[in-house]
Each structure stands twice: as structure tokens, then as C-alpha cells.
Amino acid sequence: MDRAQLVLVALPIFLFCRDIFNLFTPRPPKPTQYHYHQIDDPDEPDNIHDLQTQQQQILQEPLKFPVQQKSNGIGETGIGSTINIDFCTTCSYRGNAITMKNMLATSYPGITVVLANHPASFTKRMLSKLVPVVQVGIIGTVLGGEQIFQKLGMVPPPSWYQSLQANRFGSIATTWLLGNFIQSFLQSTGAFEVFCNDELVFSKLKEQRFPSEIELRDLVGKKLGSLRKTRNADVK
Incomplete structure (x- = not known):
């Protein structure tokens, strides 16, 4: 296989391995909030600092909603x-x-x-993990199907493989896009x-x-x- 074929095969394998790795990776801790203090420039007028201070206060203020009144005074x-x-x-x-x-x-x-x-349900989650495997299998068959079918003793190759070979780029693109759509549908x-x-x-x-x-x-x-x-x- 040439370099383009190796890239098309390696990319889905890498994405699938990354998904499997993310399943067992713990969530990162919440980032610590730091407060930065701006150093005043003596050459700037005071009104500019006042305007910047007011803008920062407005951005840092949380969204305000009507507060529910307490029915008792305890806690x-x-x-x-x-x-x-x-x-x-x-x-x-x-x-x-x-x-x-x-x-x-x-x-x-x-x-x-x-x-x-x-x-999602357990069945959908398992199916969504199988979608990349099917994608890699179809793309690998399109790129190296002749050697695969020869080793399996299927000479000549099946007719459906010949139809995929007739439009190799279209078959790979369709498999990739359709697989991603199915995976997103199963996870939602x-x-x-x-x-x-x-x-x-x-x-x-x-x-x-x-x-x-x-x-x-x-x-x-x-x-x-x-x-x-x-x-x-x-x-x-």
C-alpha cells in the first residue's frame, strides 16, 4: 500500500484507540480559579482604569435570577x-x-x-463502540481486498467488492461519514x-x-x- 492508503487505514485505527483510552481515563480535576491584578500604568489617564474596572466587575458578576422567598427563618x-x-x-x-x-x-x-x-442504553453504547471497528474493516477491505480475498481462496473477489473498487474514494468517504453519523445517533x-x-x-x-x-x-x-x-x- 502507498502512503495515502496507510494514512486512511491508520487514521480510523488511531481514533478508535483514542476512544477506548478515554473510556478508562479519569476525569481531570476542576481548574483552579486565579485572580489577576492589573498593574497601573502612570502614563494612562485615571478614567481608563475606572472604565476597565467597571467592565471587569460586570463580566465577573453571576447571572441574577429572582430569589425564592424563604418560608421560615431557619437556615x-x-x-x-x-x-x-x-x-x-x-x-x-x-x-x-x-x-x-x-x-x-x-x-x-x-x-x-x-x-x-x-x-444511552447499554445496547446502544456497545453498538456505538462497534461502529469504528466496522469502519476500519470496510476501509481496509477497500484498500487491500485483493490480497485478503486471495488468502481466503475467493478468486475472483465478490461482486460487491468490485463495485466498491469502482469508486474507491467515494466508498471510503461514505463509510467514514455514515459511520460517524450512526455513532452520534447511538450515543445521543x-x-x-x-x-x-x-x-x-x-x-x-x-x-x-x-x-x-x-x-x-x-x-x-x-x-x-x-x-x-x-x-x-x-x-x-
Whole structure:
């Protein structure tokens, strides 16, 4: 095989090995936030420093949402409670999850909001891992099929192989693009599930829609209110 054929075969193998390696690699720790202090330049006017300081303060301020009023004066509203938002990471739902997390953390002080990927079923996950293997097998057959079929005693090669050889570049490109589409489809779930203390609050899989910020805040507030009443009854 020439260099182009070696590259086409080695690239899918490298990507597949990288996916397998990422499965067993632990997640990196969260980056530490550092605060940088700007050194004043005596040649610059003071109003420029004031403007830059105001811009930095505006950028560093968190998003503000209406805060849920406390029903009693004991502790924080959501202290001791955990909200789990399981969403589909391959569906570009991370922005929605972060917005909901900031809203809930601001509306219910003391609450813990955890974001996590909602995994697909075991069958889909296994099939998604087999897709790169099939891709490599088809591309390898297209590039070196004649030697493969000769060793297997299949002379002449099958008719479907001859059709692939007739348009070698198109066959390789189609296999690569179609395989990536199938793998992404198998890994996506379309989920946006919200749990309050392990109790389901909202399910996109059931409702077939996203919750609004006000709707989700009210649903979580009802769960927290019922939990607070139960705790107060147990104390009494």
C-alpha cells in the first residue's frame, strides 16, 4: 500500500484507540480559579482604569435570577438538598443545563446542583463502540481486498467488492461519514432529566420539551416545600 492508503487505514485505527483510552481515563480535576491584578500604568489617564474596572466587575458578576422567598427563618432555603440535571452531552444541551443550574443556585441558596451526562442504553453504547471497528474493516477491505480475498481462496473477489473498487474514494468517504453519523445517533439520548433529592421533577423524554426557567423553579420549590414540611413534622 502507498502512503495515502496507510494514512486512511491508520487514521480510523488511531481514533478508535483514542476512544477506548478515554473510556478508562479519569476525569481531570476542576481548574483552579486565579485572580489577576492589573498593574497601573502612570502614563494612562485615571478614567481608563475606572472604565476597565467597571467592565471587569460586570463580566465577573453571576447571572441574577429572582430569589425564592424563604418560608421560615431557619437556615437556607435549599440547604441539604441536591438537584441532579442529567442531560444529553452530544445534543448540545450543556448551555441549557448551565443556565438552569445558575438559576436554581440563585433562587434556592444552599442547594447543590450536579450536572451529568444521561447515558444511552447499554445496547446502544456497545453498538456505538462497534461502529469504528466496522469502519476500519470496510476501509481496509477497500484498500487491500485483493490480497485478503486471495488468502481466503475467493478468486475472483465478490461482486460487491468490485463495485466498491469502482469508486474507491467515494466508498471510503461514505463509510467514514455514515459511520460517524450512526455513532452520534447511538450515543445521543435527547434527555434533560431533573431530579430533586433523587425524585424526578421534570423529564424531557416524557414531556418532549424543555422546561422554562419559571416552570422548573416552581417545580423544585414545591419539592423543597414538601420536604421541609416533612422535616418539620418529624422534628415535632
